[in-house]
Amino acid sequence: GQQLNQSPQSMFIQEGEDVSMNCTSSSIFNTWLWYKQEPGEGPVLLIALYKAGELTSNGRLTAQFGITRKDSFLNISASIPSDVGIYFCAGRETSGSRLTFGEGTQLTVNP
């Protein structure tokens, strides 16, 4: 089935640093989503993107729908300790019947 390549797999950063992560697919998507999962909880939707080139922010988080429609990016500015968690990308192909998830980026923020 469809695979999403999410990178990096893990990041260890200092508080205050900016973070970037991305997802790529081998086929065209018409929806890209970014989730955050905190320890002991299920993933929670952060940002949803629906148009190529779209740039959407949610506080210190900004995500972009790549213009090729085969990738998406998530940036976190001025990281804080509560940003710790696993970030997942997800997307739906044009003809797809459900979402495909990336394998996640584990983010650790050192105070």
Place this chain on the structure above:
Amino acid sequence: DAGITQSPRHKVTETGTPVTLRCHQTENHRYMYWYRQDPGHGLRLIHYSYGVKDTDKGEVSDGYSVSRSKTEDFLLTLESATSSQTSVYFCAISGTRGDYGYTFGSGTRLTVV
């Protein structure tokens, strides 16, 4: 007001025993999904449902069965639990095919000893 609840939250069971996990929703959503999450593998789809009595297999369905007799409930059964099924299981719901995302439950941590 969670909209989706999973039970139990934690369970320890012995190899070879049957286990049923329950997902209950109050959102009247059409689509429901069962995932397992293991280190290094992200979220892997086990089974999903697109309506009452309508279910289909995901990528890791071997050893699992599901039932959906009511809109609000989606049950995942491990017919004969094995240690490889030790995992965290998440249920998710959606009113569409996913364009507005899935809402996830808080998970069930299952340990098979």
